[in-house]
Amino acid sequence: MSSFPMIDEARDEKALVEMSSTRPGDVKNVDSIPVEELEFADGFHDAVRLATEREHMLTFRQALRLYPASFFWAIAISFTIIMEGYDTYLLGNFYAYPSFAKKYGQYQADSGTWVIPANWQVALSDVGNIGNVVGLLLMGVLTDRFGHRLVIMAGLLVMVALNFMTFFAPNVQVLTAAMALGGIPTGVFGIMGSAYASEVCPLALRGFLTSFVNICWIIGQLVASGVLEALVGNPTEWSYRIPFAIEWAWPVPIFILAIFAPDSPWWCVRRGNLGGAEKSLTRLSSGSTPTEIRQTLAMMVHTDKLEKAVKTEVSMWDCFKGTNLRRTEIACMVLAAQALSGESFAYGSTYFFTQAGLSSADSYKLNFGASAVAFVATCGSWILMIWFGRRTLILWGFSAMALDLLLIGVLSYVNHQAATWTQAALTVVWLGLYSLTLGPQSFGLAAEVSATRLRSQTVSLARLTYQLASLVTNTIEPYLINPTAAGLKGKTAFVWFGISVLTIAWCAFRMPETKGITYTEMDILFEKRTPAWRFKQAKVDVIDEGHHGEA
Numbered sequence: 001m002s003s004f005p006m007i008d009e010a011r012d013e014k015a016l017v018e019m020s021s022t023r024p025g026d027v028k029n030v031d032s033i034p035v036e037e038l039e040f041a042d043g044f045h046d047a048v049r050l051a052t053e054r055e056h057m058l059t060f061r062q063a064l065r066l067y068p069a070s071f072f073w074a075i076a077i078s079f080t081i082i083m084e085g086y087d088t089y090l091l092g093n094f095y096a097y098p099s100f101a102k103k104y105g106q107y108q109a110d111s112g113t114w115v116i117p118a119n120w121q122v123a124l125s126d127v128g129n130i131g132n133v134v135g136l137l138l139m140g141v142l143t144d145r146f147g148h149r150l151v152i153m154a155g156l157l158v159m160v161a162l163n164f165m166t167f168f169a170p171n172v173q174v175l176t177a178a179m180a181l182g183g184i185p186t187g188v189f190g191i192m193g194s195a196y197a198s199e200v201c202p203l204a205l206r207g208f209l210t211s212f213v214n215i216c217w218i219i220g221q222l223v224a225s226g227v228l229e230a231l232v233g234n235p236t237e238w239s240y241r242i243p244f245a246i247e248w249a250w251p252v253p254i255f256i257l258a259i260f261a262p263d264s265p266w267w268c269v270r271r272g273n274l275g276g277a278e279k280s281l282t283r284l285s286s287g288s289t290p291t292e293i294r295q296t297l298a299m300m301v302h303t304d305k306l307e308k309a310v311k312t313e314v315s316m317w318d319c320f321k322g323t324n325l326r327r328t329e330i331a332c333m334v335l336a337a338q339a340l341s342g343e344s345f346a347y348g349s350t351y352f353f354t355q356a357g358l359s360s361a362d363s364y365k366l367n368f369g370a371s372a373v374a375f376v377a378t379c380g381s382w383i384l385m386i387w388f389g390r391r392t393l394i395l396w397g398f399s400a401m402a403l404d405l406l407l408i409g410v411l412s413y414v415n416h417q418a419a420t421w422t423q424a425a426l427t428v429v430w431l432g433l434y435s436l437t438l439g440p441q442s443f444g445l446a447a448e449v450s451a452t453r454l455r456s457q458t459v460s461l462a463r464l465t466y467q468l469a470s471l472v473t474n475t476i477e478p479y480l481i482n483p484t485a486a487g488l489k490g491k492t493a494f495v496w497f498g499i500s501v502l503t504i505a506w507c508a509f510r511m512p513e514t515k516g517i518t519y520t521e522m523d524i525l526f527e528k529r530t531p532a533w534r535f536k537q538a539k540v541d542v543i544d545e546g547h548h549g550e551a
Contacts, residue, residue: 030294035274038294039301045543048520051299052542054292055203055518060386063204066287069262070201073284074209076257078193080152081213083159083250084186085220090243091128091179093228095121100240104172120172125474127176131183132190132467139188140316140460147267148196152258155185156251167244191335191463194447195455199264200284207385207515210447211378211440218375218435225368266452269300300452302542303520307453310527316457323526324451324458330511331446331458332465333503334394338434338442339469340503341398342405342496344477346430370428377435384436389515389536390445395507397437402500404430405493412490423490448514451523508533518542 029041038044064071094100101114108115116124135155142151162182169175193216197209227246231239262284268277277300281293288296310322319328384393408426411419450458480492488495512535514522521540530538 030298031291035278035294035297038274038298039305041298044298045302047295047298048302049543051292051295052518052520054295055299056516058202058204060204060208063202067202067205067285069286070284071205071209073261074193074197074201074205075212076254077148077152077196077261078209078212078216079254079257080155080189081193081216082220082223083247084189085217086224086250087128087182087186087220087247089221089224090228091124093224094240094243097232097240099235099237103237103240104169104175116172120176123176124172124179126471127180128183128186129467129471131180132187133464135184135187136190136460136464136467137316138184139190139192140457142188143192143195143456143460144267144270147263148192149258149261149263151188152192153255155188156255156258159185160248160251163244163247166247167241187463187467190467191443191447191459194443195459196264198447199266199452199455200262200280202285203516203518206448207390207441207444208382210444211381211385213443214381214435214440215375215378218371218378221371222368222375225371229368265297266300266455269297269304270453274301299518299520299542303452303518303523306520306523307451310523316461319450319454319457319461323529324454327450327454327526328458328461330449331462333506334442334449334511335446335462335466336469337394337398337438337503337507338466339473340499341401341434341438342430342493342500343434344470344473345481345492345496346401346405346427346434366424370431373428373432374435374439377432378440381436381440385441385515389513390441390448391507391511391513391515391532391536393437393441394445394511395504397433397441398500398504398507401430401433401438402497402504404433405497405500409491409493409497412493420490445511445514448519449512449522452519 030038030043030047033041041047058066095116098114101116104120105114105116107113139151142154159182162178162185165178166175166182169178191213193213194210197212198206201209224243227243231242262280263276265277265280265284268274268280274297278293278297281288281296282290285293285296318324381393404426408423408430411423411426446462447455447459477492480486480488480495486492510532512525512530512532514535517525517535520542524540524542525535525538528538
């Protein structure tokens, strides 16, 4: 299955027009029957087949013209992740702020400085992750019941209220409690953008927009680093209060956008609200005719029927039953791969820049530059997606990242400053490779691979797995690299190289291709227990084999 390369646009346009107008007698009832009775139309299965063929024939350019609202709303909802990128980057860099340390730390007489005690640093960092876990579990349950829009709006209101607690925290204990509670709405937003994009976009746009959250994460980090750089010389308490206050700015425009955003048509179908699904599809696809919208809706109803036939319900426990267990494993592991790839080590390029002789301030500026590299590389991943699938990009990119880590480790045996500079440069190369391949592609694959009836639950479990993996790797990394502990320094790369090799092996045998495969086709491939490496070449008849699944 392929998404068809972007060539011979005129020919594809003609084929699409012919497809929409052929065999009118077969699909006449799909147009005229009340939408609630759509599945009983005489031409229902022909409409499903036409919609599936149309999905495969659409190029990126055609999809963008026919579905401009899908493109806009997927990006708008993905902006919720900017807040997490901003908040995560902010706190870790506050510990070095003199005014922040004076407010929440303890005075060290021997050095004459104010310092946040190590135990409180750990607490401030970890309680947010605990809050994220709670938020992710809530996201899976609440989104299925109330839809993406209402959950986003409620989460934003909670975030605004809790930020008062953060902004006015009188001591480190209250600040820690604020971070724990604030982690809950942040967790809700953790992968909401990818989940929403996967349900409002046609096949040709799906890969681009499900991975857009990676760009949003980097935008949040760039904004935070810019704010910190601007205020680092401010000796007053406003050097840390202003960055906290900026967090009130994010929710307002996103809340307004969420009010007007269309509900996911897939969510409406799962709730039995076919009228609402048709309304959403009409808003999302302004370039489609009413007949084409009915055909797309028929495809969604058919997919939902197929998943019901194989007893796919909508509880969290159903993610671990039957073929859904395999789909949950894939979603969880592909996101955990972000942490297992050596993220906590390679993201710390500041360490190597400092070892190379740069001042902390200059190292900080170079780290800002590394974030810019990540931004550009993520944009580059969209170009690669035109020709390569998720599986291909993840496997080759992950392998190149592992080789990069191996080189960093080998250079640790070279006792020369040039070697340290090379290690520093290789961490930036690693970040570029990550942002070009594994980073954005893993978000997209995790959002696509689940059953549509378990989309919210599966992606919340996947993001939860990433949070737990990050918690472990972020805890281990300081002990590996710190001179007062294992003291491996650059040799720490060997540890992450070994873990990367094992994870790449899992990817090769367990991670399927999802590019160019509709959700109906994916359901059938998983029911047939197709090996991961054969997904791309497998041929599926969505009607005949779908009937077999319903039998």
